[in-house]
Amino acid sequence: MIQLYNVYKTYNNTPALVDISFIIKKGAFVFVTGPSGAGKSTLLKLLYRWENYDRGQVLVNGTNVGKIKFNRLWKLRRKIGVVFQDYKLLQRKTILENVAFVLEIVGADKKTIRFKAWEALKNVGLSHKKDAYPMELSGGEQQRVAIARALVNNPKILLADEPTGNLDPELASEILHLFEQANNEGTTVVFATHSQIILQEGNHAVITLKQGKIVDTRVVV
Amino acid sequence: MIQLYNVYKTYNNTPALVDISFIIKKGAFVFVTGPSGAGKSTLLKLLYRWENYDRGQVLVNGTNVGKIKFNRLWKLRRKIGVVFQDYKLLQRKTILENVAFVLEIVGADKKTIRFKAWEALKNVGLSHKKDAYPMELSGGEQQRVAIARALVNNPKILLADEPTGNLDPELASEILHLFEQANNEGTTVVFATHSQIILQEGNHAVITLKQGKIVDTRVVV
């Protein structure tokens, strides 16, 4: 599903990713960890082509993402659900509208949208707040809206960037279970986190980055 | 330093804080914890009067903060440094300018500003990125800028709202030490967090909230 071969990425001549290679099979669940500034978010951004790389190859679902033209990018991105580290919630929409928005974008019909959006909010325990605006939610609630939005499309690939940073341990492990459930239904999950508790709780493969390099990998058999 | 007596706070008729009373002495270090949506951020917002309460009394430094007029609020807020849960970094300023900004607001002179801002960034390990804009930083790096900005004024009171959510355990404990150091120099610290590791590592008083109520307190003798 996801293949990287000797990928290099620099920001203004400072390296952010150095010689990264790995393969994530379809249906796999992989943690990405490493200290602050190690390059986790950058790695995920390459996969949905929000940033481009300088050297190497990145294949997602068999396509070389570095070569996709702007007008075709939507095909790649529709397959991918992302929980952004900074949530990226729309302040002018209620949280139900926020979740429904990505369904509208892919052209779902009205009924499906209402039902699925509500269901997704329920899964993260926020259906009672559906008409609230993001500013009226606590930090952790906002994070959960971002998670609901990433999952609502039943994406083939789920990229979660520190999705439990503002959640208490109990909720964090609930969210982990939610991701594992999606994983069981066939979604490939890449989960960037700092939390040792999460890393231990989920018995999955781990890629550890440090200063842009892979310094450790835990392989699950 | 901080006294709350039977404080109630509701948002659109849903209670966020219910009958909260506690006293934090000058120079104390207190953790506030509890699940997502428990009311931690709301509690902190009352202290710097970003929200007002419905009933009860909140005294900070002897002043009833609920009664302060808009034109006098700045006197309260100058005493308080806040690490916001959503950072509130200015996107159009470099991170050095971001940190310097709060010094300019209180009218420090130019030399002091440059020196102190740089020093504050150094303390969180970001002096090499001083000319970067917030968007060019990783999530954890942004969080550290927010921390540096809260500390740069040597505030009498430091309110930190989940300041280590996007930091790896090692950095998190470094930041905790930074706060403890400020505490040793006389700053009263209120630190809201979910992290069990942080709660264990710092041997300080803990107030645990749940659905707006204080459900547990750990007192340190």
Next chain:
Amino acid sequence: MRTLKTTITNIKSNKQLFFASVGTITIALSILGLFLFVYINLNSVLSFWNDQVQLIVYLEDEVSMHEKKKLEKMVSSHSEVESFDFVSREKAWKNFQAMFSEKSAFLKGMGFNPLPASFNLKIKPTPNRLEKIRTLAEQMKQLPGVESVEYGEEWISRFEGFIILMRVFLLALGALLSLGAVLIISNTVKLSISSRKDEIELMLLSGGTPGFIQLPFFLEGILHGLLGAVVSLALMKSIHLYVVNQFQGAIETFGRSMDFQFIPFPLIMTIVMASILVGWLGSFFSLHQFLGVYKKL
């Protein structure tokens, strides 16, 4: 359908900017329209005056029938002459008496007619008419039977100067205003787009097709232009009606049965289309610039 709804939602979520934008466009177009209005009416006044420019050829009192016929033939076949009148001595005397009616007692007392017969020629309006009239006057003077020639030389040159001044002034003003309108519109659309930066970014990130992302903004730009044009034209029309109602009397005393004309229909359509085009162009360029950042990645 969905696009239309998105457009409406977009507009609703940012009402203030929308009204500001449409209002700005309305004002810009209203000003342009008012100028057009003034210009059109001024032109019609001027072209009326223009018609009055004539070359008067006075005949000798002793002119023969043959000479007169020859002159008439020459005048009627001349390429610069639009039309002509023959004023006999008797008619001229009557006109003169009518003109100085207050003093008619003295004039009647004169007992003889001192005035000559004349041909009054209307000259075709061409840019270098003054030159042509001058040449024609010189020619006519030489002909037998012509006593003298009069064509208000001074008045014509004054008048032409005034017309040129007026036109240049109005055109300069119009150009300034058009430029202003385009600047304001494109700037407003840009602000409208950048105020929805987050939304566009999320659409890009969630797999919105370029068409899906851009269409509502195109529609919005077009709507800005259309509404601005319609509202400003409605404003123009009411001003027009007001002016006609209030001042028809004053206008009629102005010398002839002149109407205050409204902007003609083809021009109205042109204004509406141009405004729509400007709205679309504004959104197109702004979107292009905005999306360019994401294309480069």
Next chain:
Amino acid sequence: MRTLKTTITNIKSNKQLFFASVGTITIALSILGLFLFVYINLNSVLSFWNDQVQLIVYLEDEVSMHEKKKLEKMVSSHSEVESFDFVSREKAWKNFQAMFSEKSAFLKGMGFNPLPASFNLKIKPTPNRLEKIRTLAEQMKQLPGVESVEYGEEWISRFEGFIILMRVFLLALGALLSLGAVLIISNTVKLSISSRKDEIELMLLSGGTPGFIQLPFFLEGILHGLLGAVVSLALMKSIHLYVVNQFQGAIETFGRSMDFQFIPFPLIMTIVMASILVGWLGSFFSLHQFLGVYKKL
């Protein structure tokens, strides 16, 4: 000092909006200025024409010295009369001959002077002048020694109608434009403030005094107004110079030694002050509205 620097930093961090704002204000003021310009010059032309309105009192040829003196006394002491001329029969005849120079041969041949002497009265310009002239004319007619009275009744009423029409039109346009300018400016300042929402919020949160927070925005608003006024006045001045250079000739043939006047200095100062005031008011109201949200907490 620090405030000034903050203002400059603010402006720099948002150049596009600043230039758009100043540009918009410049355009709005330029249009207003151009109207003022046209209005002032039109007014000076009109007031020149206005001066020409006169009441001509023709005297009987057999008027006695005594009657003439009495008439002169009456005319010179009348409260509605601004000034007057006496035109003797000889002078009238000369003027008449000069006016019809082309036909002077016939006129000279007449051998006698059919024209009467006259008093030409200039009437003080008051709103109901036409009424007053009419009354005065009726009075004069009754006096001994007066042959007849002439005052271009038709022409005056036409002319007054035209002036009223012109003034109403220009004032309506001016009002529309002023309204537009105020709307645009306050909207722009509002956008400028809301684009810095984060910054203001952080200042509030970090203990900035209300003065510290508001001053840079006041300064910015004032600067917008000031720059807009100065640039548009500079634009006006160059248009003025251009017009004067290019068309002085055409203007001079226009009938008299008329200057294309620039907007007079006190009015310039008024425009600048008003523009500054509008800029300040815009930022004041926008800030007030914006900060109101935080005051309510």
